[in-house]
Amino acid sequence: MPHSLSFIDAFHPIFYPRTLAVIGASADPTKFGNIILSAIQEIGFGGKIYPVNPDGGEIKGLKVFRSLAEIPGPVDFAVITIPASVLLSTLEECRQKGVKGVEILTSGFKETGTAEGRQLEGEISRFALGGMRVLGPNCFGIYCPESGLTILPGQNFSRETGPVGFLSQSGGLCADLGQIAKGLGIRFSKMVSYGNGCDVAACDLLEFFFADPKTGVIAGYVEGIDDGPRFLRLLRENRGKKPVILWKAGLTATGGRAVQSHTGSLGGSAAVWEGAFRQAGVIQVYSAEELIDAIYAFLYLPGGAGPRVAVMGGGGAISVAASDSLERLGLSVPYFSPAVLQKLKASFPPVGNSLRNPVDLGNPMIPPSMLRRVMEAAGEDGGIDTLIVIQILFYILYQVRHRVGMADQPLSRFSFQPELLKACQEIKARYGKPIILALPDITTDGQMIDLEIELRKERDIYQAAGFPVFSSLDRAARALSHVVRFRGMVS
């Protein structure tokens, strides 16, 4: 069933409201009603904000309205942070005011496990039948960089828009992801924390993201699904179109129990979900880290990333570990072709190197000019799809600086990054194969913070040039394997 135009249209005032009421706005900086108001103000929301509180007055330079009815003109969207006990009358006021959508941050409903909580939540969802879309309760709201709407606490999320649509029953995960995303250059079209999901939930959001032209990659954290058959039908219809990365939590007995007291959902069996997801072409992940890495890989490896990988770096265990972990993930590290290997051998000393792939150049301080020859070989070789280059900055920067007795000089002076980036760009341009960098951090010593500073700087430069950077080879390989498996599905 294709979505109706009105279904998609109904989301417009929610993601792009021109006027916004914060019901339960507060001057107390520990209250949700203050935190969410501040966040929306600070991120620079483009529309008009109306704080609402029966006490009136002024908060953060904005006039406070004593009731919704007092607000002049229409209100598109309302953020609600008032106690559960007065929620129904407030929703009735919203209905009368003609509000198009609300997000309810308040908790104390289905997730309490009480009959009272369940009943109250049922009554909330009835308001949705009248056409007003309801997000939550027990959620952190919506982040939409294009309009400047943000979640709790998302005041410092990026204002750049991007292709990722994210849906989550956990508000905490949204808050974490928005933060982590910043440094990784992951940008969102919309992020929706929908909590208990009494009206808008996984199915509607999936359907919206499939239709939304601004969303190219969909990711989500789900605990329970509002309508399993519809959910799977939607996913199957999308098969081979937009990538969908899902973390389905609560798949163990204990996890299922925790889900119930978190958002009042039902977890479901692992085998059933895994089978259904496989059929529907969903990329299933099992942790926040894996979720983030997969999103990142889909953004930075838009095409061409294949399963036959050349791994290159210095330090032997790296190459053995690479081989083991890539093979476990369904990728391969094939030998270079005899002709390519012959050429490579001619330009390296015969000892201390393993050139057949994985390529172990013996030590981590290999100058980019030498690494470039290996990259060229991997580019030329018809049996290789993807390159992974490992650089352990501790050795390249700290050890080299120490050896040449220049401990007073900044680490960046010893960096291979400018030359290596150039090599990456030329090889990628010439052979069209994606290049992934692994920059493992092998010290978390409090005294060596300058290495972490340099590492982030180099990562940002590679990223800005379109090369993904992972903090370990294992994470790079796992993320690549998700992209490869997805591409295999697209004919």
Place this chain on the structure above:
Amino acid sequence: MPHSLSFIDAFHPIFYPRTLAVIGASADPTKFGNIILSAIQEIGFGGKIYPVNPDGGEIKGLKVFRSLAEIPGPVDFAVITIPASVLLSTLEECRQKGVKGVEILTSGFKETGTAEGRQLEGEISRFALGGMRVLGPNCFGIYCPESGLTILPGQNFSRETGPVGFLSQSGGLCADLGQIAKGLGIRFSKMVSYGNGCDVAACDLLEFFFADPKTGVIAGYVEGIDDGPRFLRLLRENRGKKPVILWKAGLTATGGRAVQSHTGSLGGSAAVWEGAFRQAGVIQVYSAEELIDAIYAFLYLPGGAGPRVAVMGGGGAISVAASDSLERLGLSVPYFSPAVLQKLKASFPPVGNSLRNPVDLGNPMIPPSMLRRVMEAAGEDGGIDTLIVIQILFYILYQVRHRVGMADQPLSRFSFQPELLKACQEIKARYGKPIILALPDITTDGQMIDLEIELRKERDIYQAAGFPVFSSLDRAARALSHVVRFRGMVS
């Protein structure tokens, strides 16, 4: 078969040499012969160092001997970095000088896969038959903080001694581990990079570490085993005594191939090794990260850590994720007993919290005074063995500082650490249950480096007080599961 005294005694001049020759010492800072000499000098080796090079002269303030024979008095141990072609004559000189042991850093032997390389390596190992122990070739040597001997490049390894005995076919992994260990407070009795292992290899080192009173926890990275039946017999004899953590690499087809060109070993089948390790009570790990986390857990959780875990923190997905990942690892997150839960409920508001375990206190900025009540409940509850406390410093420090409008103040001003540490200490003292901290880093933004600085500072303080700190709940749980499985074997 118990080890003979002479077998163990033969290692003494290797780990604690009074006199040390560096054969192939060089003034060129890019050569191994310079790097290893500098490293041993800089770490502060306690014995006498004799550089040897036919050119003579002086390097780093030390007189260079033109040959081993020129050195006055006996030489206990020799570090050899000369080309493969002149190795045999040098070993003969060592034999004549009465050197007790040598480490050969040179590569170009069995790992080349050539008949010539294999033959040369066979001839090296014949010198060992005469009583001189040979480490390597193709290795990075020995690190022994007690004597001040160190590997290549280990000039800044810790001089503190500790209980971990580490054996590795990868020198690169030794170099990484020594570095990572510093910040984590992991200290070694001895670390041995044995490369191709033509004489001293996994079996001898295992037997030595079992007998060594200074070694309490044994860990290792092995590619091939010199004598499989002896190796497994040694492990079985140790069952229930010292924990042995092993990363057996090369268990996949590609990994096995990489092993061959790395140290010339044979990988072997995954199923066979996994079965044998299980029988022998070995803690098997599959990556450097898992290896390090397991060593760390054995050091910081010396007793009492059991499988029934109370997990506490703020943010809902944390609790669901905790439940899923702990159960997958064979741990459990049982409900608190009704009496304990009753007491707990009385001191928390009824809404926004999930108190049954995992305990989700609704938001990450929970003051330690509240968290302490949950810790007390977990301490009191007879059904709980181990506590995991999650603290997301980004929210506790950055968000709180932002809310109170004090962006110019240092992050540490907002820290819960002093109060939380006190709570950890009191609860641990009162109930005797281990407490693990998870301090996830949810930003790697270049601009927010002060958070990383504060994180390392807090980690160091918890660690110094004996509380292990992991960077994620998943890593904490995996490491705990290794300790729990091992303790289950000890009656």
